[in-house]
Amino acid sequence: MMRRYQDKHDVQAKAYYNDRFWVAPQIPKEPVESDEVFAKDLKSLKSKFQIKEAYIQRGQMVVYIDPKDNREVLKHLRDELSYNFLSELSAIDWLAKRGEFEIFYQMLSTSKRKRMRVKCYIKEKEAIESVCDIYKSADWAEREMYDMFGVIVNNHPFMKRLLMPDDWQGYPLRKSYPLHGDEFAQWYEVDKIFGKEYRDIIGPENRDSAYVNERDTKHFARIRHEVRYGEEPSKEPTNLMQEYQEEEGVFLIKKFKKDKSITLKERK
């Protein structure tokens, strides 16, 4: 049997079973004309910019623009069409399928009570202009987008990683980045604290205190039969009666007697 083809550019979890004839249903895309306010907005946008596609999905208008127009479009939306909030900005990784990033700007107009999404596609190595002087909220959002996807943003005042450390390598939210981290990520702390030469001495099992060996069927903790790591599992139950105070007692503090304590039925 041939091994199934798996795309190296997308290493995220996949469904292990797909019905051969199953076709995923689509969320309906309604025409923009079905909503008066959106139709007006779209007309105003179309008069100035090239709009590639526009529709309404679940009550919000989605507009595809040319990535070069992003600043002008957002300026137009803010000044002319009173979309006064940029409530979200991020990217979607389509590198595996089409070699592109999809950037979306989620807009909100409090006066019209409408939300819309402005979207555009850019190639992997292409840069997009920063909009953070139009909406200051884009400042951190663009930094996060760069941090997570490696989308280059031009003319940003402080383009630096936001969530990951400065010296991080790789972009965690790309589909090609494994969930448990690549080699750099897994050894990051060891490399930083001890140096690369300590990788062999420390070893993968001590690298991470929360490390769980999935293949190990023997040395996992059995509830109430816990043993130290690496020791043989025991039949003897562990002593769960914990004493919260030293044997001799503590100065001025009375020893808590478990058998003399009572549990209240109701709060006083």
Next chain:
Amino acid sequence: METPRREYPNRLEPFFENLVFDRDDNTMVINFGPQHPSAHGQLRLILELDGEQIVKAVPDIGYLHRGMEKMAENMIYNEFLPTTDRMDYIAATSNNYAFALAVEKLLGIEAPRRAKIIRTMLLELNRIISHLFWLATHALDVGAMSIFLYCFREREFAMDLMEDYCGARLTHSAVRIGGVPLDLPDGWIEKLAHFINKLPKDIEDYEGLLDQNRIWKMRLEEVGVISPQMAQTWGCSGPTLRGSGIPWDIRKEEPYELYDELDFDVPVTDSCDSYGRYKLYMQEMRESIKILKQLIPMYKESDPQIMAHAPQYISAPKEDIMTQNYSLMQHFVLVTQGMRPPVGEVYVATESPKGELGFYINSQGGPYPYRLKVRAPSFWHTSILQELLVGHYIADVVTIIGNLNIVFGEIDR
């Protein structure tokens, strides 16, 4: 004399954010956090001071980053729900709910009425819990110890109610996609009624301690002034936005759940400062009590169904699974493979206690979301610090951070 900047950091001379600590311009750079009791989590602020006045502030985040959006891409929808607890861990149900609502919008299903009532109750209870926590820690930061103890006492009652309902005090996971897992236990409604009858008196007590308190007023009035323009351009939401005089509450403007049937007011103030926002939080708690009072009779009239009927996406009730073969098969498929929503995308915003909590979900028809983006209000409220802190004194930093009600679980995600 300026020290030359190195090209690459090495282990002997580490790399401090391109910062040169000794400079010749009479300003001092200090590092606030990431381990600071008033930073409300792992916030690191790099402050440049001229005397005691802040000239430049650079917030640094990421110390609690767990990659939740990445995790979401590798989990089936129901699996991700408990993870959302860990975002705004002060009011976990509001996260669960925002995620569940987004997925429901994606699927095009609606929760039954009783589930909606229970959810709204839990949401408002969480709002009270969160606001009490906010007041407690904020007052503690500013120096009022007793308020902290009083608020935590009342919060404890609310947490007990949460514990009675779902068994957890902090990470509730009390909402499911398509409804709620359980009906209210016996006597819960009475306990809730007892709690909300008592709470207004307590809020009066807090106000009695703080409203005219000279120290409280001196530390909060005219501190952290966010103008309406600033609030808009920085994407503020929730009480921070309404504190700047913009009456925008998603519960009112884009009603979800039962908020269109309920009678409540949205308190707004145009004082724009920390004191105004404090008054707003107090008022919001009263509004939550008002909502809860209206929900109690609504609950008694509703039908007992608590999960939506959508066999393609949501498991049947337990009795059906135990008695009917087809329900069991569907349940098996939904648990092992996960539901497969239609292809498309949604952005759903809800009014969490902190502000606009939105979930953007892009589904490609698979059991895993293709992209999930969390719009957490605290993230945007933290980014405003770089403009807001400038010109304030260093003692006000603590007031401002506390007043913005930021929670690091949802900033770093």
